[in-house]
Amino acid sequence: MAQPNLDPTAADAGDVLGTYLRAQATAFLRALRLHEEGGGTGADGGAAGGAARTLRGAARRISGSLATFRGVTESAWADRLRTELVWLSSTLADEHAYAARLTRLMDALHRLSGSPEVPAPRGTAGALTVGSARAGALLERQLTLARTRAHSATLQALGSSRFHAVADAVAVLASEVPLDSIAARGRVADVLVPLAGMAETRLSAAVAALPPVGGRETAPSPYDADHDAHWHEVRRLLRVHRYAREALGEDVSRPAAAGEALDRHRDAAEAAAASATAARTPRIAPATAYALGVLHADQRHEVEAARLDFHRVWLREPAVTPR
Amino acid sequence: MAQPNLDPTAADAGDVLGTYLRAQATAFLRALRLHEEGGGTGADGGAAGGAARTLRGAARRISGSLATFRGVTESAWADRLRTELVWLSSTLADEHAYAARLTRLMDALHRLSGSPEVPAPRGTAGALTVGSARAGALLERQLTLARTRAHSATLQALGSSRFHAVADAVAVLASEVPLDSIAARGRVADVLVPLAGMAETRLSAAVAALPPVGGRETAPSPYDADHDAHWHEVRRLLRVHRYAREALGEDVSRPAAAGEALDRHRDAAEAAAASATAARTPRIAPATAYALGVLHADQRHEVEAARLDFHRVWLREPAVTPR
Numbered sequence: 001m002a003q004p005n006l007d008p009t010a011a012d013a014g015d016v017l018g019t020y021l022r023a024q025a026t027a028f029l030r031a032l033r034l035h036e037e038g039g040g041t042g043a044d045g046g047a048a049g050g051a052a053r054t055l056r057g058a059a060r061r062i063s064g065s066l067a068t069f070r071g072v073t074e075s076a077w078a079d080r081l082r083t084e085l086v087w088l089s090s091t092l093a094d095e096h097a098y099a100a101r102l103t104r105l106m107d108a109l110h111r112l113s114g115s116p117e118v119p120a121p122r123g124t125a126g127a128l129t130v131g132s133a134r135a136g137a138l139l140e141r142q143l144t145l146a147r148t149r150a151h152s153a154t155l156q157a158l159g160s161s162r163f164h165a166v167a168d169a170v171a172v173l174a175s176e177v178p179l180d181s182i183a184a185r186g187r188v189a190d191v192l193v194p195l196a197g198m199a200e201t202r203l204s205a206a207v208a209a210l211p212p213v214g215g216r217e218t219a220p221s222p223y224d225a226d227h228d229a230h231w232h233e234v235r236r237l238l239r240v241h242r243y244a245r246e247a248l249g250e251d252v253s254r255p256a257a258a259g260e261a262l263d264r265h266r267d268a269a270e271a272a273a274a275s276a277t278a279a280r281t282p283r284i285a286p287a288t289a290y291a292l293g294v295l296h297a298d299q300r301h302e303v304e305a306a307r308l309d310f311h312r313v314w315l316r317e318p319a320v321t322p323r
Numbered sequence: 324m325a326q327p328n329l330d331p332t333a334a335d336a337g338d339v340l341g342t343y344l345r346a347q348a349t350a351f352l353r354a355l356r357l358h359e360e361g362g363g364t365g366a367d368g369g370a371a372g373g374a375a376r377t378l379r380g381a382a383r384r385i386s387g388s389l390a391t392f393r394g395v396t397e398s399a400w401a402d403r404l405r406t407e408l409v410w411l412s413s414t415l416a417d418e419h420a421y422a423a424r425l426t427r428l429m430d431a432l433h434r435l436s437g438s439p440e441v442p443a444p445r446g447t448a449g450a451l452t453v454g455s456a457r458a459g460a461l462l463e464r465q466l467t468l469a470r471t472r473a474h475s476a477t478l479q480a481l482g483s484s485r486f487h488a489v490a491d492a493v494a495v496l497a498s499e500v501p502l503d504s505i506a507a508r509g510r511v512a513d514v515l516v517p518l519a520g521m522a523e524t525r526l527s528a529a530v531a532a533l534p535p536v537g538g539r540e541t542a543p544s545p546y547d548a549d550h551d552a553h554w555h556e557v558r559r560l561l562r563v564h565r566y567a568r569e570a571l572g573e574d575v576s577r578p579a580a581a582g583e584a585l586d587r588h589r590d591a592a593e594a595a596a597a598s599a600t601a602a603r604t605p606r607i608a609p610a611t612a613y614a615l616g617v618l619h620a621d622q623r624h625e626v627e628a629a630r631l632d633f634h635r636v637w638l639r640e641p642a643v644t645p646r
Contacts, residue, residue, distance in 0.1 A: 112546050131616075223435050223617070279613045289609035290602045293454075293616020294546070301624050 013191035014184025020247040025174035028058035059089040064243035074178040098147035131287030196244040203237040222304040235262035258314035265306035272299035336514035337507025343570040348497035351381035382412040387566035397501040421470035454610030519567040545627040558585035581637040588629035595622035
């Protein structure tokens with residue numbers, strides 16, 4: 001099990017980083033055991049879903065910390081393990097992502113078609129209801145297929161020798177973190193804090209380079225997906241920053257809240273893209289395509305709203321006028 | 324021509340109201356002459372468009388003032404003229420409304436498909452571009468047809484004996500306003516100010532009864548058109564309030580700005596409805612229907628943005644989080 005947290009002011013860099021990495025490795029192994037006991041049924045709710053989430057989270061925390069604090073560990077070992085953990089967590093994430101995307105799109109369709117409390121939707125809502133049921137069925141078919149494929153890929157990955165090598169490496173990490181003998185003896189303030197500062201600087205630079213948001217003359221159209229990648233990169237860098245602060249025992253509620261906005265940003269952007277993809281299905285009815293168009297625009301507006309939320313939480317800027 | 328403005332503190336109610344009504348009647352007659360010289364070609368830009376706008380504005384100002392200050396005029400005469408002016412201004416408004424709606428939808432489609440400066444739209448934008456050209460052609464066909472019909476209706480109205488009776492009544496108004504002999508001799512503060520206050524009270528009550536806006540839990544979905552009518556009624560009452568204040572010589576820049584937001588609200592709501600109607604055209608291609616769906620959702624978000632703008636301008640409430 002993880003050692004109790006050490007006082008960072010008294011402990012050296014290796015103690016603090018080692019404690020964090022061992023705790024995350026232990027969480028990884030426990031979640032892996034729970035996940036295997038879940039029978040790999042693909043059910044994302046309940047214990048198996050929780051275990052898969054913890055597994056992904058621990059893998060991201062280990063790989064993020066190994067990136068930020070690379071020089072404090074045996075670098076060659078850290079680079080290898082990090083690469084493998086990035087592969088693993090992205091493989092594990094796919095199945096969950098397809099399931100979450102379907103839920104998001106179904107919720108949006110339900111909202112767009114009017115709630116069941118509202119009697120007989122009038123005017124435009126009626127036309128939308130006709131198409132939205134068929135749009136929902138189409139999305140369900142396409143995303144369930146994608147999810148099934150991702151589930152097979154996950155099972156294949158978890159049975160591979162590549163995965164067993166990762167699990168073995170994490171098991172080693174849980175008892176003994178391979179550290180750089182000189183850097184690990186330095187003080188936390190001299191070694192870990194400046195490295196965490198560099199991760200924060202990279203994040204700040206990426207945030208400063210983001211295009212403007214929300215209704216300004218210079219802001220890109222909310223329907224323009226070309227800028228999404230900049231936000232996805234900020235999301236990645238924010239996570240690395242958050243895990244570095246977590247390793248130092250700092251409060252991470254603000255990066256966590258900002259990260260939630262960027263998670264919503266990513267989810268909405270991918271849901272919008274899924275809706276556009278479904279609309280390109282040959283021989284669909286016009287009413288289905290219409291509902292998918294409304295859904296696409298709706299999710300792009302959610303993208304915009306998530307960007308505004310991120311600005312508010314992270315930059316503490318007041319909300320600007322929505323366009 | 325209109326008399327010079329009188330000092331409301333010195334003048335009696337009949338003087339102030341009479342001056343305003345005579346000025347508006349004169350503007351009406353001048354715009355009518357310009358409109359007839361324009362040859363009724365239906366061109367909405369340039370001098371003819373400006374004359375039609377002035378004609379509608381003067382008709383609304385006269386009918387609004389006759390409603391608010393009914394008791395200061397000969398009531399039976401005021402009621403008759405008011406009914407006829409409401410008929411006239413709504414008839415005249417249709418042609419302009421269809422033209423403006425088409426312009427709004429074409430601008431939105433252009434924005435949605437990406438600006439020409441952006442090279443080769445990627446991903447979802449590509450699919451949208453395919454359908455948006457066809458959606459644009461469909462909307463142009465439908466709204467041009469509606470506009471042509473409205474133009475014929477306008478020409479028919481302007482040639483009718485009903486219209487000539489209205490024009491004659493306004494010509495009488497331009498020289499001599501039929502006033503109630505007792506009320507018109509009262510002081511402005513005792514007669515006109517309380518009546519204008521009643522118009523403002525009606526407006527405030529309608530504003531207070533509006534459903535919440537923008538992202539709150541209790542706010543209706545932006546796609547739900549059921550609440551539009553409440554906003555359209557506030558727009559009507561705001562105009563009546565504005566013209567009453569104008570008659571009293573007060574500054575109306577704030578109601579004018581709030582009215583602009585509600586004009587945008589109305590325009591976006593009707594553009595969204597036109598997009599939904601176009602999507603119900605039989606045998607359209609799915610790509611066309613998809614673009615119309617995006618357009619519908621886009622215009623409903625413009626509806627939402629206009630509501631937030633109205634709140635900001637009129638209630639001076641801070642913008643709330645967009646959903």
